[in-house]
Amino acid sequence: TQGLSLGKAACILTGASRGFGRSLALLLAPRLETGSVLIPVARSQGGLAELEAELRSSFPSLKVHSVQADLSTEDGLQLVLRAVQDKLPGAADLERLLVINNAGSLGDISKSFLDCPSPAEVNSYFAFNVTSALCHHILHPEGLPGAPWLVQDCRPFKSWTLYCTGKASRDMMFQVLALENPGVRVLSYAPGHLDTEMQQLARTKSADPEMREQFLRMKQSGQLLDCSVSAQKLVTLLLQDTFASGAHIDFYEL
Numbered sequence: 251t252q253g254l255s256l257g258k259a260a261c262i263l264t265g266a267s268r269g270f271g272r273s274l275a276l277l278l279a280p281r282l283e284t285g286s287v288l289i290p291v292a293r294s295q296g297g298l299a300e301l302e303a304e305l306r307s308s309f310p311s312l313k314v315h316s317v318q319a320d321l322s323t324e325d326g327l328q329l330v331l332r333a334v335q336d337k338l339p340g341a342a343d344l345e346r347l348l349v350i351n352n353a354g355s356l357g358d359i360s361k362s363f364l365d366c367p368s369p370a371e372v373n374s375y376f377a378f379n380v381t382s383a384l385c386h387h388i389l390h391p392e393g394l395p396g397a398p399w400l401v402q403d404c405r406p407f408k409s410w411t412l413y414c415t416g417k418a419s420r421d422m423m424f425q426v427l428a429l430e431n432p433g434v435r436v437l438s439y440a441p442g443h444l445d446t447e448m449q450q451l452a453r454t455k456s457a458d459p460e461m462r463e464q465f466l467r468m469k470q471s472g473q474l475l476d477c478s479v480s481a482q483k484l485v486t487l488l489l490q491d492t493f494a495s496g497a498h499i500d501f502y503e504l
């Protein structure tokens with residue numbers, strides 16, 4: 251993939267302030283041609299500012315417009331929408347729109363299935379982890395070919411009811427998107443076990459002791475992936491562009 255590029259693109263990347271999203275932003279940037287626009291989204295101003303400074307100094311031809319927004323709220327979604335409308339000038343001039351739904355949360359993993367969370371808790375979890383990804387279709391500027399939507403991991407884990415249900419919903423949602431829109435390239439990417447804050451929560455807060463132990467063992471034996479290793483695989487998939495639209499691809503399968 252050396253020398254391949256994603257063309258002149260607009261890229262909306264949620265959850266870019268840390269973890270996988272941050273690494274992905276730094277690996278996507280050199281593959282975006284001059285005039286491309288990157289819109290990193292997260293809640294933390296500090297994380298976004300740091301990323302923006304790093305991108306500006308390493309890739310001066312890339313336009314970067316961070317949006318500080320809480321995607322669990324409608325106001326947050328509106329902020330992203332407004333930024334897209336304001337910052338994507340001359341959409342016809344862009345070859346591709348990349349929407350990367352990377353932001354996600356574990357929810358309360360300290361309870362097992364039968365310790366039901368309250369309806370308010372469930373709704374709030376889904377507002378962020380499902381609704382916000384579903385509502386990104388409003389971001390499609392007219393006439394722009396769409397490209398992938400991610401990031402998923404779609405397996406059952408004990409005590410992770412909300413997380414697993416949310417990821418399965420997103421997977422199906424994106425399969426429908428792919429079926430309805432042959433012109434949109436859709437990919438669900440499972441990035442593998444990453445050494446991030448989310449993993450730290452997984453090994454300390456999971457209700458199930460076997461899960462805690464398994465994740466702790468992975469950390470201690472150096473089995474957790476560096477985010478940039480997995481992000482590089484994803485960038486390669488995007489550059490090669492040979493996946494079946496709607497596919498679910500796991501880091502460990504590659």
Ligand SMILES: NC(=O)c1ccc[n+]([C@@H]2O[C@H](COP(=O)([O-])OP(=O)(O)OC[C@H]3O[C@@H](n4cnc5c(N)ncnc54)[C@H](OP(=O)(O)O)[C@@H]3O)[C@@H](O)[C@H]2O)c1
Pocket residue numbers: 264265266267268269270271291292293294295297319320321322351352353354355378401402403440441442443444445446447448449
């Ligand atoms: N880590 C793993 O082992 C693993 C495995 C499989 C799949 N994944 C998936 O990969 C993705 C990234 O995981 P990660 O490990 O990098 O997670 P992470 O370290 O917890 O980072 C999550 C990102 O999402 C943002 N975020 C959280 N709540 C938000 C909200 N309400 N509104 C807007 N942004 C919000 C966070 O930024 P702010 O806090 O600044 O808002 C942060 O940038 C997630 O979808 C996760 O489910 C991770």
